Amino acid sequence: MQSWQTLIHFGSEAFASKDMPLLRKIIGFSIRLDTLSATIALTLGIALALIYGAIAGWSQHIIMLALLYAFCSPFMYTGWSNGILRLSGKFHAAPIMDFLASAFQTSATFVGYKLHYTLGYFLLIWGLTRVIDYTASVCFALSSMKMNIIKIYVHAFQTRKWHLPGMWAFTRNVTLNQTLGSISGQVATLIIGGHLGPADAAIFRVSRQIADGMATPAQLLTPVLYPELIKMRDQNNWRGLKKLTFIMFSSLLFLSSLLIILSFFSGGKIFSFMFHETVSNSSLYISMMLVATACNLLLVPLDPLLTVMNRVRFLTINRTIITLLYFPLLYVFTSQMGLYGACIATVLSSAAVLLSRFVGIWLFRSDFRTR
Incomplete structure (x- = not known):
């Protein structure tokens, strides 16, 4: 779900007027959207890996790799953190995060290509890249708003029925x-x-x-x-x-x-x-x-x-x-x-x-x- 657009669309005025209680509620809603997206993605990833793997004639080894890779999907949802960065004008953070993730992925892929590693290695690299990107995104967002990740998640799910x-x-x-x-x-x-x-x-x-x-x-x-x-x-x-x-x-x-x-x-x-x-x-x-x-x-x-x-x-x-x-x-x-x-x-x-x-x-x- 495009939680970053929701956060900006409804939270821009609250951010400009420094209405932090309202802004925290909108951020909480975006966090719940990302959590829901991650849960659905993980479930679909596991189910579709089994279904498509059988249709395409994948071996049991490749199906197992696909199932393991599905657990990377929760780390692909950085909508709320990216929304905070864009709302606060921290656009310089995006190229920094992209550079860190891309540098790791490209160099590790080059090593695997030269050493003739197999599919499992490359899926591992892709998964670790998602983790690096997710970690950097959340850290930049929390530092820009001076928020604690535990408190913001607790607040998000305490008010789960709230929305504009x-x-x-x-x-x-x-x-x-x-x-x-x-x-x-x-x-x-x-x-x-x-x-x-x-x-x-x-x-x-x-x-x-x-x-x-x-x-x-x-x-x-x-x-x-x-x-x-x-x-x-x-x-x-x-x-x-x-x-x-x-x-x-x-x-x-x-x-x-x-x-x-x-x-x-x-x-x-x-x-x-x-x-x-x-x-x-x-x-x-x-x-x-x-x-x-x-x-x-x-x-x-x-x-x-x-x-x-x-x-x-x-x-x-x-x-x-x-x-x-x-x-x-x-x-x-x-x-x-x-x-x-x-x-x-x-x-x-x-x-x-x-x-x-x-x-x-x-x-x-x-x-x-x-x-």
């Missing part, structure tokens, strides 16, 4: 919208792998990862932009809010265009470097994935804008419909055109999501005039 009006509805819609966007790529890889085999699934996955990697610096703007838009909302600065959104969208459109051009000429070289072999049409695959990523990138200013306008339900409905249409379209296109068809389906899905955001802004343009 509309808080659950907001959390549910934001979470569903974000989750559908996140899992679509994972499910797509499974569909392609089951239909075309692991080699094509790996090419699709790596192409998408290269595209996402090239766009990552711009994607990091979302955690920074959303708190700023919330502050402008609380200050009734709607003119500044619209201006900031337009500037961000124009900048990201220009950056996306440059990345697509760059990928067309150098995508194949990057792919060959990672795979140690030349794959035909790799530049085309990466370019198409980057077009899909660019569509997602342009959502960075649009989704927070509609969220601030309390149009989260509109975002969720559109994302749900498009995702449900994407999976059968992906299957059909992959069956007819192979990996090329899978890339086309992915681009069409991302473009449809972007188009729906423009439709939403046009439909709700009167909200700005009223304010």
Whole structure:
């Protein structure tokens, strides 16, 4: 659950006015959301490892590794701590935490690659990386608010029935919208792998990862932009809010265009470097994935804008419909055109999501005039 957005959306005004009792209640609600998410994730992780492992024909050894790795899932939920850091303007903490986790993961992966370690080692490294990231996030958050972790957890569950009006509805819609966007790529890889085999699934996955990697610096703007838009909302600065959104969208459109051009000429070289072999049409695959990523990138200013306008339900409905249409379209296109068809389906899905955001802004343009 996107507890960090809930914390910022409902706690920004309390933080600005130093209303600590109210802010502690909102933080407590976010902690309960993360705890609920972790519990559900652990349960689903164990169940799905057994179910999918049997369907995919995994060995008992790999199923056991998957079950053990499922216990890392509680450490993936740092929503409340990240929300505190973003609310208090501690944006420098995010790159520090990312650097610590990435440095450990990259160096340990390099060692395992050179020494030819097996799957269990790499899953252990991935799990330890999550623990490092979780520990750093919680420590930074507690130090920024001068809170004790035991007291804040005790307070969170002592007042478990408390929440602001509309808080659950907001959390549910934001979470569903974000989750559908996140899992679509994972499910797509499974569909392609089951239909075309692991080699094509790996090419699709790596192409998408290269595209996402090239766009990552711009994607990091979302955690920074959303708190700023919330502050402008609380200050009734709607003119500044619209201006900031337009500037961000124009900048990201220009950056996306440059990345697509760059990928067309150098995508194949990057792919060959990672795979140690030349794959035909790799530049085309990466370019198409980057077009899909660019569509997602342009959502960075649009989704927070509609969220601030309390149009989260509109975002969720559109994302749900498009995702449900994407999976059968992906299957059909992959069956007819192979990996090329899978890339086309992915681009069409991302473009449809972007188009729906423009439709939403046009439909709700009167909200700005009223304010």
